[in-house]
Amino acid sequence: MYPIPNRRSPCSIVNRHYQPCYEVAARYPGPQFYTCSYCGRFLTRTYISESGAIHCRTHVVFTDGACLNNGQANPSAGWGIATGASTSQCYVSPFDCSFGQRTNQRAELTGAYEGMIRGLRDMKKSCPHYEQLHTDNGDRMELLLVTDSEYVTKAMTEWLPKWKANDMKTSSGQTPANLDIISHFDDRVEFLKKQDVHVGFMHVLRHRNELADKLAKRAAEVDRKLMHGVSRDNAFDKVIASSPDLAVSDFTSTFERLPNSR
Template identity: 40%
Template sequence: MEYHRDPKISERLFRFCPRFDDLTTTERIDCCDTCDRFFARCCHHEEIVCHFHAFVFVDGACPGNRRPGARAGIGCALGTRAEDQLAITVTEAMDPGAPRTSQRAELLAALEGLHFLVGAERKYHVGSRAHLKSKDPEREFIVVTDSEYVVKGMTEWMPYNNWRTQQGRVPANLDLFQRLDAAVAQYESQGIKIQFFHVRRELNSIADGLAKRAAAESSIAF
């Protein structure tokens, strides 16, 4: 997939604090002892989980990718508690008239995970920053996935030439990229910074398991 690049879109790519460049990705991810949610380690508060960079791990699964009767599911994890995790079967109501594919499941997972993260963090965050200082940085909401397709699509490939490739063709799954882009833009208009981050598959095991469970729980792609 080859898109005209919009330089502003690259700002949606999450980068850890450079102070932690010598650490592994696993070491740069914290799990809060109080809320059991995932966050990036913070330059401003190295000794505590500062909650400034909130993560949602997402994944999509589609056994029988593209084949008739294929089933798809999505998984989202804000943390280790059951109430902070989602396992959702992709239904016709969620993705009407579309084939069940791995790429569509991954994009739907990013979309559902984004809404899940922002809603949960808004609720949790009320009154929870008394120990932090007014000069602290703005918070960021990060969608974490092992899908390079999703991350590059949202941070590098997003077209601005009438949503076409350089060859003038409509990109695959354009409808879902546009839905995800619209959701991000809506949150950005409210002053919420949304970013995306790619991890290796083994670091996304919770969301992967949730997505596979959701796909397995559906006997047909209804």
């Protein structure tokens, strides 16, 4: 089984950014994603214990949003997320009108927010690996949201602190776009931080986020059909994700898989 650390482990998420410990970065440059052998959830290297064992405690969720006809007449949008290596850990949804105007940025923000919610739910599911690494009640939980949207990562990590210091205005004195979603997102992240659950953001190139990208595009296509009066029966979560052309296995084939024991 995985050795339990005898002291508080280093943090991977600092100020909402992913920062692996120096030992991990030296041995394995760049972000390294894993799938858990027990539950299939996505993880990333967190730290190396005194015994030399690599611990993968930070949970990872891939997120994306898409908008067809963005900025044009009759746009349709949706989001897609993946918390693990099976189709049952993929979630999609066409855009809900309660989120306001359909745009690419709002779809990406909504996808990241929903990724946080689903990721938290999956983190709580029973898993021997999870329970082993979280036996120490002093250890905090970490959830990393991975997206190919530079807009989402910068809004939640760089721009928002500046807006707060400027009475929620941009440097030009304007109200930031999509402030309603961003503020709600920020409130939730701060609330979780008080519960010792730290949420971070990572920007990756699109080919590293291929699964969520495909899910989001499929959700946007469903949204377009719904807007034309097609039945919603086939638009529920996981139904779209079960389509074989989404190739979950192809996406995860480049991931390293954690062994069942050390």
